[in-house]
Structure formats: structure tokens, C-alpha cells
Amino acid sequence: MTTRNLDALFEPKAIALIGASNQRGSVGQVIARNLQESGFSGPVLPVNPTAGAIRSTLAYGSIADLPVKPDLAVIATPAPTVPGLISELGERGCRAAVVITAGFSDPAARQALLDASRPHLLRIIGPNCLGVLSPPMGINASFAQLTPAAGGLALVAQSGAVTTAALDWACGRGFGFSHVVTLGDMADVDFGDMLDYLALDDATKAILLYVESVTDARKFMTAGRIAARAKPVVVIKTGRSAAGAKAAFSHTGALAGADAVYDAAFRRAGMLRVGQLRELFDAVTTLSSGLKVRGDRLAVLTNGGGAGVLAIDALEALGGRPAELAPETVEALDRALPATWSRGNPVDIIGDAPPERYGAALEALLTDPGADAVLVLNCPTAIADGAEAARQVVETVRRSGVRRPVLTSWLGEVSQAEARRLFAQAHIPSHETPDEATRAFMHLVEYEKNQAQLMETPPAWPQPEDREAARRIVEEAMADGRTRLTEPEAKAVLRAYGIPIAESLVAATPEEAAERAAELPPPYAVKIHSPDISHKTDVGGVALGLSTPEAVAAAARQMNARVAAAAPNARLEGFVVQPMIVRPRARELIAGVAVDPTFGPVVLFGQGGVAVEVLADRVVGLPPLNRVLAREMISRTRVSALLGAYRDRPAADAEGVAEVLERLSLMVVELPQLAELDINPLLADEDGVLALDARIGLTAERKRMAIRPYPGELAGSLPLPGGDEVWMRPIRPDDEPALVEMVERTSKEDMRLRVHGPLKRLPHVWAARLSQIDYDREMALVAEDPPGELLGVARLIADPEGRSGEFALLVRTDRQHRGIGRALLERLLHHAAARGLKEVWGNVLNENQRMLALSRELGFRRAPSGDLSVVKVVKTLT
Missing domain, CATH: 3.40.50.261 (Succinyl-CoA synthetase domains)
Structure with missing residues (x-):
């Protein structure tokens, strides 16, 4: 559930205040004053079992006594009473409630609140919140100290204290608000819900967020990307200085701290993150200027x-x-x-x-x-x-x-x-100091970068060399009950995904290690081979620069003794022998994968080597990644400056580094057991990239990705009448040029019938938006023949509740009358039913008789559209 019934929060016809009070300074008294003095045109209905009136307004003893149905209720009574009140309100037809009351930290109490609301689809803001304000509607359903002026800013915050400070600061500087919502403990309505609602709210010109935590990462990312395409979204996230996650297994896990992941999520969603409350308003002023x-x-x-x-x-x-x-x-x-x-x-x-x-x-x-x-x-x-x-x-x-x-x-x-x-x-724009003005300029720079990520058209992903081999290695390790791969296994997985890896051989004994060394060019490196030891240098499990096979055997014997003493419980299964890699002009990098508890898998890149955690030069990105996003990640690190040419060093293969990040992202998508992955160091010079070492950790239950990956399972042959067939698949970002060409090869009349107006050429922004979609809520199936030449597109956009979706269909003029449109629409309807939608609808021009006929044949019915030139066709799905 997302935006359903949220209109009752912002456009109620009647408001009930449960817990209204005349006691001076009490929460119930302050909310009653705010509701009655803020200019709301509908009735405010105080509920208090012992008071006859609240501030000269007749009070009611119970919810049952209310003379009219309230659309919105504000509850400020003790926590044990709230679930029962929610149930009563739902039975009266109330559609939304703001629960001011705290005391729901116990999961059972929180669940009781939700259980009371869900049978009635009643939405809850809170509990433990300041309340809700909608100045254009004259609503102040909060215990804030003032009612701000009406304006174009929407503020959504988890903290009531921060909200009151923001209102005080903003009102003194002339800012006005469309809505102010404090989410509190977010038992029901969360940031994703509010972003979905505000994205389509005409009164809201810009959105400000104060975030402490995100509950549903995928919903947040989907809604955030939709909102950020429509209007500026500026966010403050607390905890910037908090220590990162501590991971014993990989450097990547230790470096991918929660704040870095939030940073990546905000960038990927097209939002602008700022650090201070004043900067929040400065930034939205700058972004709203249109510069x-x-x-x-x-x-x-x-x-x-x-x-x-x-x-x-x-x-x-x-x-x-x-x-x-x-x-x-x-x-x-x-x-x-x-x-x-x-x-x-x-x-x-x-x-x-x-x-x-x-x-x-x-x-x-x-x-x-x-x-x-x-x-x-x-x-x-x-x-x-x-x-x-x-x-x-x-x-x-x-x-x-x-x-x-x-x-x-x-x-x-x-x-x-x-x-x-x-x-x-x-x-x-005018600012008081030079540094504030410079910061405003950099807000514009950062915002444009983040917006460009939403509209960029990247190339297609590289393909793995042998994904089945990688899957077998992982599945066999999981079947053995292991949570990590051995070094040879990890390197084999990387090699299967096309990541260049240093050659290495496994030996069971020191003598066999010498034999394996003789097969390789000197000098040699020897490492301990153990499923229980991750950081080998910590236990003396690495020997470097060995010039002869005999030296390899001697080093292996000494290593066995050292490691057995340092890690007596570790299983020692032999040694890994590899040639020393001598690339004196190579830059040492780190690349890897970790799993964030909120946003799921993330890809990390930065400066590598033994001091990787001390240097902490790293950036995090949310998969799925493409070449454009990988390049952008690299550019955000200090080490990126070293990838270019300087002094006697030629430029390193930066594109090869970006491809490694792409391939890691593909591994995340295709290997759901992947929990952590560490390539350190990843060498990069003018001759390319090479992974020297690799660690991979596994899990049976990985958190899902925050951004849904490409749904390749929907691709397949599309049979047509007469025995013909074309290939059908979900649209990809790299389809933008083909989409533009398809429109150019479609007649002006067909385009007019499709977009309900003239369209000579598909602009880049439109084409990028139509080809780079969020597969979680939107789907576009394309027919192509030959590969890369688009013949038609069927598109579905689901509403935030996941109950209904709007469809659109276009077939290139010279490929019509072959049954492509019907076949695409049938597949789209099947997809809509499979994901749980109850109905699919579309607006069709009255004169588009062919589309109206097709909709009748597929079981659509006509419904009122409010526009005499348009017919709304609706199909109920089972």
C-alpha cells in the first residue's frame, strides 16, 4: 500500500481530534488550538469523554457520537487505547489517522496498531510524531509552535524536533509550504509513500527530506526516482559521521559503511544531499531558480x-x-x-x-x-x-x-x-558570503550530475564467459555448508565472468608446490590454502619474491608451521602458487561487493593495497550498474586522478576498470548467494587490468536489490498469425536510438493517435525516460526483427498501490497489419496479471477505431473518461 487514502491527510472534509484537551500546555490543547486557528474550512470535531467543550467548541464523548464521518483523525491518547480507537475510526469510515502518541517500540504493540487499521485501509502517520500541516488547506494537525505560510515546499521528516526548528528558520526567511509531514516511527506511511504522493501534487514544487532511516529500500528508490524526475528533491541524512559496518571477512564490507550506501542511493535516485538545515533551504532555492x-x-x-x-x-x-x-x-x-x-x-x-x-x-x-x-x-x-x-x-x-x-x-x-x-x-541568486555562493554553485553541479544519471543512455552490459561454471562453484560450496569460497574457487568465478585474474595453481604439499612452481615463470608467490583463513598476511600465510622452485618448497614448509601456530583451528589444505606480477607502473585499486542491511547488495571501488582501510578512498554504487554509472563512480574517488597520465606513467586502462565494476554488478544480479566479494589489489596500467587476489563470501538469504535488475526472463519468441514470429523482450536503456528511429519511421497520423497530439521527433529526454525504466512498477515490451530494429512497443505503468496500470501501444507504420500490436498487448496483459494488478486501462482517441476494436476483442470495456474526444477502456484481470 502506498498513496491510497493519503488524500484524506491533505484534503479532508472533516477532522476529528481524539484526546482534545483544555489543559493548558498539553499536547491535546495545543493541537486543538492549531486545528481551530489555522483556517481549516471544514468541521473540527474534538473527542473527550469528560469535557463538554474544547475552546468553546462542542466536544463529543466518543467516536460513535460524532455527527459526521471524519476523513482524518488526530490521536493524542495513551498508547494502549490507540489500536481500539483506530478500529472504531475505521468502522466509521475514517481513511487516515495521525498518531501523535509514542510508546509503540514493542513490535507487538506496533503490530496491533497495523492490525486495527488494515481491514479498513486506514492509513497511519506515526506513531510518535509531531503531526501534519497543509497550509494551503488551512490544516495544522500538529503541536508545532506555528503555522507556516502557504508555498511550494513540501517537508517530510522523521524528527519532530528538526521539523519545528526548520519551520521556525524557514518562516523567518519567507519560505512557504505545501505540506509538512512528520513520519515518526513509520509504522505505515513511509518516505516512499510520501514521495509517490508529492511527485504528482501540483501544489508542491520541491521536496525536502530529513531522513534517519529507510524501511523499504526498493519502494524508496522507485518513488524517489519518479519524484526527482518531476521536481527537485533535497535531502539531509543524519549519521554521516557514524562508523561504517565492521566486517571480518572483506575490506569491502568494512569500507561500505551505511552512510556511503545512503549517499549512493540518493545520487542514484537523482536527489541532492546536503549537510545542514540551512543548506537544505539554500539548495532548494538555488535548484528552484531554474539555473x-x-x-x-x-x-x-x-x-x-x-x-x-x-x-x-x-x-x-x-x-x-x-x-x-x-x-x-x-x-x-x-x-x-x-x-x-x-x-x-x-x-x-x-x-x-x-x-x-x-x-x-x-x-x-x-x-x-x-x-x-x-x-x-x-x-x-x-x-x-x-x-x-x-x-x-x-x-x-x-x-x-x-x-x-x-x-x-x-x-x-x-x-x-x-x-x-x-x-x-x-x-x-544572492548569498551573504562567498563560500555560501560557491556552495550553491556546487549544489547545481552535483544536482545536474545526479539528474544526468536518470537520463543517461548507457551501452549494453558485457556478457560473462561461463556463467554456468560460476553457478556450479557457488552451488557446490553452498551444498557443502560453506559460507566462503577458497581462493582458487573465487578466482575461477571471477574468470568465468570475464574479469582478468592472475594465474594460480593449487598444491597439497610443499613438494608439490615446488613442482607447480616449475610450470610458471619466476619469481613466485606462495599463499596458504585454507577455507578458514581470509586475510592470509595476518597469520603469515604469504611469501613473495621466491626465485626458485626449491625456495618455494622451503617457504611452504615454514609457512605451514607459522600458520598452524597462529591459527591452530584452521584447516590447512595446501598452497596456492602463482608467478609474481611485476607491473611497476600499475595503480593498486580495490573493487568488491558487500550487502547493506537496508539497500541490499552494493558495489565498491577505491584505492587498494594493504592500507586500504586507512586511506578510505572509496565510493559505493547501487547495482545494476552500466558503463556510464561505473565511470561516474570512479570519478568520485581521489585515486581516479592517478588513472590518467602523469610524469613517466602512461594513462591506465580506465575503461577496463569500469568494465570490472560492470561485471561485478552482473555477478550481483546473477549470483543471489553472493554476500561479499573482495578484489584487492586490482592492478590497472596501460596494459589493462588484473586481479591479483579475490575473496568471496556466500549467504543463503541475501537481501533483495534496491533497484530491480533487467527482467531477462520475460524475453522470448513472439508468435504472429500465419506462422511468423519476432523476438520480444523488455526494453533496455541502450534502446534509445532504436526508439527514436522507430518514431521517425512511424507516420505523423499514427503518432498523433498514440500521443494525442503532433510529434515530429522523439526528444532525447523523452527517449531516455522511455527506454530507462524502473522495472519494478513499469514495463515496456518491445518487438524486434532483426535484432536492434524495434517494430513496436507495449508499455504498462502501474499505480503506486499495485492495483491498476495504464497501458500504451505503438507499432511502426510499415510493420502494422501483422498482428504485432495484438501479440504485444496480450503478453503485457499476462505480465500485468502475473504481478497482481486487478485492472489495466488506457485512454484512446474516439477516432482511433482500430485500437478501440482491438480493445473490444481483448475484453476491455468502456468507462467514462471526462473528455468527449477520449474513450477510457478498462480490462479486469483475473
């Missing part, structure tokens, strides 16, 4: 050198880059500025700069090809008027016509008030 940036290069224009240096320092600390001024820009500035200007970025136009100097310098910077945005700074002086400089900046921006972001910071308070007013009127 777009193409990169992270900032040009700074200032009348004070120190302010410019502050901005550049902040920029580099946040990961941005100062723009390098083009020669033609420097020439233009030379003509416009005094000879004493800084001749670089920041562009210091000197403290006595008149307004005209600001305008000329800004005009030059706005056309510089190396600047993605311009930050204009002003330090107040007695020589020049800051307000007049601001007017010149506004006029220059207006006159230039260049769609390049301009941000401003007029330092100071009293003397700069007029300048800030002018910028506000012109919708030019």
Missing part, C-alpha cells in the same frame, strides 16, 4: 582580492574547478579594466570599481567558453556604490541573452540590503 550548469568550472568576478580567494578556496574544497580564462576573454578584460587587474581567475577589478567596470567584465566572462557559471562578488567601500554595481549586473545579465548561471554575493549587511533586493527582483 542549469554544464560543468564544474566557475569564474569569479570581484572588487576585492581577498573575497575572490575565499571563493576559489571554497570551490576547490568542494570539488569544483576555477575556470581557465580564454585568451580572447583576457583581451576583452584588458580593454575594459585598468592595467592593475589580476589578469586571471578570480578577476579582481580593484576596489574602486565603478558600476560600468562590473558590467564590462561580466559581459566578457559570460561569453568565455571555459566558464560554466560566473560568481560576482562585491565588498562594500566608501568609493563605489554597491547598489549601483548590482543594477549594472542585473542589466548586463538581462541584456546579454547568454543562458549562463550568474550567482552573486554582496558582502555585508546594512549597506547591501538594496543590492539584495535588486537581485531578488531579477531572480538572480
Whole structure:
């Protein structure tokens, strides 16, 4: 259940307050005051068995005594009474309740609350929450200290204390809200539910989240990606400094801390994460301004050198880059500025700069090809008027016509008030300090990166070389009751998935180790072979740089004694012998897989070697990954700078590294027993990548992936009338070009009937959105013949409750009349029934007689659509 009945929270016709009170300062008294004074147009119905009236409003002794059915109830009574009240409210037809009361930490008490609500489909906010506010509807169903103004921001938070602080801070700065929801303990309604509702709420222009934890990761990711495509979503997550998960088995598990995983989830969902409450509102103001940036290069224009240096320092600390001024820009500035200007970025136009100097310098910077945005700074002086400089900046921006972001910071308070007013009127972002303005620029940069991930069209996945061999190794180990693979087994699994791995041979005795060494080129490395020892160096189980087979045998004998003493309970099954890998220009990396308790499997990448946990240079990504996402992951690490060429070292094979991450992601999808995987080190140089060592841990019950992988099981032959057939499969992100081509080869009339309007060409944003779908709630089946040439698409989008879905169908004009459309739609209906939908519907133009005829043949009925030109067709599924 997701958005069902949530409209009762925000658009109720009547509100009941259970536990209303006249006792001054009590929760029941404060909520009653807020409900009665916030401007709600419907009846507020206080319930109190002993009070005749609450604040001069007639009170009712029980829920049964209420004269009208309440759509929404607010409950502030002792915890043991709440389940019974929920049951009574459900019987009266109430559809939503806000449970202010705490005391439901016991799982049994929490379950009693849910058991009381579910027979009536009554939705619960809380328990243990501040309440709900909807200023446009005049609703303050909370014990907050104030009712904010109506506006376009929606705030969803787990903490009541943070919410009251945010309301106080925001109201003092003129922010208004569409909705404010405190989720408390999230027994029922959670972040995923609210994101689903707010994504389609016209009154909400941007969404702010304060997150302490996520309950249903897949629902959160699905709803979050849908919401972030529609409007800015900015999030604060507590626990950034919390220690990461401690894993005894792999470096990957130790490094993939919970906060890093949340970071990855927010990025993958297209959200922007910020660190502070004030930054939350600054960020949403910046994102809502409509400014777009193409990169992270900032040009700074200032009348004070120190302010410019502050901005550049902040920029580099946040990961941005100062723009390098083009020669033609420097020439233009030379003509416009005094000879004493800084001749670089920041562009210091000197403290006595008149307004005209600001305008000329800004005009030059706005056309510089190396600047993605311009930050204009002003330090107040007695020589020049800051307000007049601001007017010149506004006029220059207006006159230039260049769609390049301009941000401003007029330092100071009293003397700069007029300048800030002018910028506000012109919708030019203004910030109090250079570092705040620089941070706002980086918010734009980060947000655009995250949004690009939603719309990117990546290439297809690489295929494993022998997935069945990998599955056999894993299944045999699980059948033996083992929770980890031996090193040779782990390397065999990696090799089966096409990850280059160092050659190694297994020997049972020191003498056999010498024989195996003779088959390899010297020098040699020897490691202990034991299913019980993961970190071999910790117990003396590694010997390196052995020059002869005899040295291998001697080292193996000594190793046996050392390891037996250090790990007396470990089973010693022999040795692993491999040639020493000599790649002096290789970078040492780490790549692996871990399982997060909330978001499930994650892929990790960073700087490797023996000091991997000390360096902690790593990034986490949520699978399934593709090449674009893998490259983006790599770019977020410090070690990524070392993959390029420097000094006498050629550039390393960065694409090979990205492919390793892709292949690890594919392993996650295809090997559900995978619990942990560690490749450390993964060497990368100009000759490619090579895994030197590998560890793999197994589990019988792995948490599901937060993002549903590609449903390849739906692919297969699609028989057509007359014995023909075409290939059918779910759409893939790399289908974007083929989708565009299919539309281009479809007649304008067919496209008009499909999209209910003219469409000459499918824009990139549309094509990316239609080809990169969330397979959990959406499905698009394509017919192709030959491979890669799309003939038709049948699409289904399910509602958040999973009860009904809207279908759409398009077949290329030159491939119609072959039965492709009917066959695709039948398969889509079968899929909808299999996933539990109760009905499928679609809107068809009255004049589209062929589609109306097909829908009749497939058992659709007609239903009112509210539009005389459109017929709604509905099919009930069994």
C-alpha cells in the first residue's frame, strides 16, 4: 500500500481530534488550538469523554457520537487505547489517522496498531510524531509552535524536533509550504509513500527530506526516482559521521559503511544531499531558480582580492574547478579594466570599481567558453556604490541573452540590503558570503550530475564467459555448508565472468608446490590454502619474491608451521602458487561487493593495497550498474586522478576498470548467494587490468536489490498469425536510438493517435525516460526483427498501490497489419496479471477505431473518461 487514502491527510472534509484537551500546555490543547486557528474550512470535531467543550467548541464523548464521518483523525491518547480507537475510526469510515502518541517500540504493540487499521485501509502517520500541516488547506494537525505560510515546499521528516526548528528558520526567511509531514516511527506511511504522493501534487514544487532511516529500500528508490524526475528533491541524512559496518571477512564490507550506501542511493535516485538545515533551504532555492550548469568550472568576478580567494578556496574544497580564462576573454578584460587587474581567475577589478567596470567584465566572462557559471562578488567601500554595481549586473545579465548561471554575493549587511533586493527582483541568486555562493554553485553541479544519471543512455552490459561454471562453484560450496569460497574457487568465478585474474595453481604439499612452481615463470608467490583463513598476511600465510622452485618448497614448509601456530583451528589444505606480477607502473585499486542491511547488495571501488582501510578512498554504487554509472563512480574517488597520465606513467586502462565494476554488478544480479566479494589489489596500467587476489563470501538469504535488475526472463519468441514470429523482450536503456528511429519511421497520423497530439521527433529526454525504466512498477515490451530494429512497443505503468496500470501501444507504420500490436498487448496483459494488478486501462482517441476494436476483442470495456474526444477502456484481470 502506498498513496491510497493519503488524500484524506491533505484534503479532508472533516477532522476529528481524539484526546482534545483544555489543559493548558498539553499536547491535546495545543493541537486543538492549531486545528481551530489555522483556517481549516471544514468541521473540527474534538473527542473527550469528560469535557463538554474544547475552546468553546462542542466536544463529543466518543467516536460513535460524532455527527459526521471524519476523513482524518488526530490521536493524542495513551498508547494502549490507540489500536481500539483506530478500529472504531475505521468502522466509521475514517481513511487516515495521525498518531501523535509514542510508546509503540514493542513490535507487538506496533503490530496491533497495523492490525486495527488494515481491514479498513486506514492509513497511519506515526506513531510518535509531531503531526501534519497543509497550509494551503488551512490544516495544522500538529503541536508545532506555528503555522507556516502557504508555498511550494513540501517537508517530510522523521524528527519532530528538526521539523519545528526548520519551520521556525524557514518562516523567518519567507519560505512557504505545501505540506509538512512528520513520519515518526513509520509504522505505515513511509518516505516512499510520501514521495509517490508529492511527485504528482501540483501544489508542491520541491521536496525536502530529513531522513534517519529507510524501511523499504526498493519502494524508496522507485518513488524517489519518479519524484526527482518531476521536481527537485533535497535531502539531509543524519549519521554521516557514524562508523561504517565492521566486517571480518572483506575490506569491502568494512569500507561500505551505511552512510556511503545512503549517499549512493540518493545520487542514484537523482536527489541532492546536503549537510545542514540551512543548506537544505539554500539548495532548494538555488535548484528552484531554474539555473542549469554544464560543468564544474566557475569564474569569479570581484572588487576585492581577498573575497575572490575565499571563493576559489571554497570551490576547490568542494570539488569544483576555477575556470581557465580564454585568451580572447583576457583581451576583452584588458580593454575594459585598468592595467592593475589580476589578469586571471578570480578577476579582481580593484576596489574602486565603478558600476560600468562590473558590467564590462561580466559581459566578457559570460561569453568565455571555459566558464560554466560566473560568481560576482562585491565588498562594500566608501568609493563605489554597491547598489549601483548590482543594477549594472542585473542589466548586463538581462541584456546579454547568454543562458549562463550568474550567482552573486554582496558582502555585508546594512549597506547591501538594496543590492539584495535588486537581485531578488531579477531572480538572480544572492548569498551573504562567498563560500555560501560557491556552495550553491556546487549544489547545481552535483544536482545536474545526479539528474544526468536518470537520463543517461548507457551501452549494453558485457556478457560473462561461463556463467554456468560460476553457478556450479557457488552451488557446490553452498551444498557443502560453506559460507566462503577458497581462493582458487573465487578466482575461477571471477574468470568465468570475464574479469582478468592472475594465474594460480593449487598444491597439497610443499613438494608439490615446488613442482607447480616449475610450470610458471619466476619469481613466485606462495599463499596458504585454507577455507578458514581470509586475510592470509595476518597469520603469515604469504611469501613473495621466491626465485626458485626449491625456495618455494622451503617457504611452504615454514609457512605451514607459522600458520598452524597462529591459527591452530584452521584447516590447512595446501598452497596456492602463482608467478609474481611485476607491473611497476600499475595503480593498486580495490573493487568488491558487500550487502547493506537496508539497500541490499552494493558495489565498491577505491584505492587498494594493504592500507586500504586507512586511506578510505572509496565510493559505493547501487547495482545494476552500466558503463556510464561505473565511470561516474570512479570519478568520485581521489585515486581516479592517478588513472590518467602523469610524469613517466602512461594513462591506465580506465575503461577496463569500469568494465570490472560492470561485471561485478552482473555477478550481483546473477549470483543471489553472493554476500561479499573482495578484489584487492586490482592492478590497472596501460596494459589493462588484473586481479591479483579475490575473496568471496556466500549467504543463503541475501537481501533483495534496491533497484530491480533487467527482467531477462520475460524475453522470448513472439508468435504472429500465419506462422511468423519476432523476438520480444523488455526494453533496455541502450534502446534509445532504436526508439527514436522507430518514431521517425512511424507516420505523423499514427503518432498523433498514440500521443494525442503532433510529434515530429522523439526528444532525447523523452527517449531516455522511455527506454530507462524502473522495472519494478513499469514495463515496456518491445518487438524486434532483426535484432536492434524495434517494430513496436507495449508499455504498462502501474499505480503506486499495485492495483491498476495504464497501458500504451505503438507499432511502426510499415510493420502494422501483422498482428504485432495484438501479440504485444496480450503478453503485457499476462505480465500485468502475473504481478497482481486487478485492472489495466488506457485512454484512446474516439477516432482511433482500430485500437478501440482491438480493445473490444481483448475484453476491455468502456468507462467514462471526462473528455468527449477520449474513450477510457478498462480490462479486469483475473
